[in-house]
Amino acid sequence: NAGVTQTPKFRVLKTGQSMTLLCAQDMNHEYMYWYRQDPGMGLRLIHYSVGEGTTAKGEVPDGYNVSRLKKQNFLLGLESAAPSQTSVYFCASTFSAGIYGYTFGSGTRLTVV
Amino acid sequence: QQQVKQSPQSLIVQKGGISIINCAYENTAFDYFPWYQQFPGKGPALLIAIRPDVSEKKEGRFTISFNKSAKQFSLHIMDSQPGDSATYFCAATTTGTASKLTFGTGTRLQVTL
Numbered sequence: 001n002a003g004v005t006q007t008p009k010f011r012v013l014k015t016g017q018s019m020t021l022l023c024a025q026d027m028n029h030e031y032m033y034w035y036r037q038d039p040g041m042g043l044r045l046i047h048y049s050v051g052e053g054t055t056a057k058g059e060v061p062d063g064y065n066v067s068r069l070k071k072q073n074f075l076l077g078l079e080s081a082a083p084s085q086t087s088v089y090f091c092a093s094t095f096s097a098g099i100y101g102y103t104f105g106s107g108t109r110l111t112v113v
Numbered sequence: 114q115q116q117v118k119q120s121p122q123s124l125i126v127q128k129g130g131i132s133i134i135n136c137a138y139e140n141t142a143f144d145y146f147p148w149y150q151q152f153p154g155k156g157p158a159l160l161i162a163i164r165p166d167v168s169e170k171k172e173g174r175f176t177i178s179f180n181k182s183a184k185q186f187s188l189h190i191m192d193s194q195p196g197d198s199a200t201y202f203c204a205a206t207t208t209g210t211a212s213k214l215t216f217g218t219g220t221r222l223q224v225t226l
Contacts, residue, residue, distance in 0.1 A: 004156075033213065040122070042202060042218040043157070058213065090156050101147060102214060104156030 002026050006091050006105035013081045013112045021076040021108050023091030031094045032074040033058075033102070034066060036087040043090065049074055081112045116140050117205050119217025126224050132190035134220045136203035139184065143205040147214070148177065148188050151200045160201070161188070193224045 004025045013019055023032065030051050035043040045058030047066040055066045063085060065077045074093075078085060088109050092102040118137045126132045138146075147162035163170045163177040163186065170177045176189040190197055203217040 031212070035216075040218060042119070043214075043216040045213055045215075048213055059215075092156075101159030101162065102149075102157075104158065106154070106156050 004091055004093055004103050004105040006089075006108050008108060009106070010109050011111070013078075013110065015081060015083060015112060017081050018077070018079050019081065019110075020078075021089055021091075021110075023074045023076070023093075023105060025072055025074075025091075025093040025103070027093065027095070027103065028071070029093035029095050029103070030071075031096070032068065033092045034064070034074065034076045035090045035092065036060065037090060037107075038087050046076065046089075081110075083112045086110060086112045116215045117203060117217045119203050119220060121220060122218070123221045124223070126190075126193045126222065128193065128195060128224055128226050130193050130224075132188075132193045132197065132222055132224070134188045134201055134203070134222070135185065136187065136205075136217050137183075137185045138205050140205070140207075140215075141184070142207050143215075145206050145208050146177070146179065146186050147204050148175075149202040149204060149216075151202065151219075157202055190222075193222075195224045195226060198222055198224050 007022045033048040034046040044060045049055050049068040052071040067075045088107045091105045094100050094102045148160045149157035150160045151157040174191045179186045201220045204214045206214045
């Protein structure tokens with residue numbers, strides 16, 4: 001029973017490189033989210049999905065793209081990484097809208113140099 | 114625009130003392146208010162949550178107090194223990210479709226011996 005699994009756990013990118021962060025959940029959750037965590041700023045929503053094949057923008061979507069081709073997977077892409085995207089990225093999922101707690105992954109620490 | 118304001122940023126409490134973390138929100142449509150606990154290197158985990166139709170909810174040593182008219186809610190940790198040392202996030206959301214949590218900026222709690 002893995003819950004929410006994020007890969008990779010750590011990554012260092014050079015400015016301009018691209019990468020994809022993978023989030024996988026095995027709880028049959030409908031809703032999935034990508035947040036970034038920065039010191040003093042809490043968790044800010046990047047993109048989210050309310051079901052397979054759907055995505056929507058969150059609070060800080062610029063520079064990121066997402067895809068939800070399968071219900072259990074939610075991918076976050078950085079097409080051209082910038083130092084401002086250095087952060088810890090968390091994926092979360094939940095069964096339904098709002099009344100259930102989110103299950104978070106353990107995070108991906110990304111450094112862009 | 115920060116919709117959920119959290120204070121203090123950091124807190125040091127002696128073992129056995131009471132830890133109090135406060136949050137204020139702006140959006141009157143919010144109707145679900147969870148608190149998350151995060152240990153270093155881990156993702157946030159749901160600690161306790163409250164709906165605005167009650168003024169207080171208690172689970173063990175953790176209590177949420179909710180003041181709807183003031184648009185404020187707080188987390189009280191009674192008999193604080195060193196194992197409670199973590200970062201705490203308040204959050205808020207509406208429980209309709211496309212629900213998404215808005216987080217406070219976090220409080221780093223240290224419980225000393």
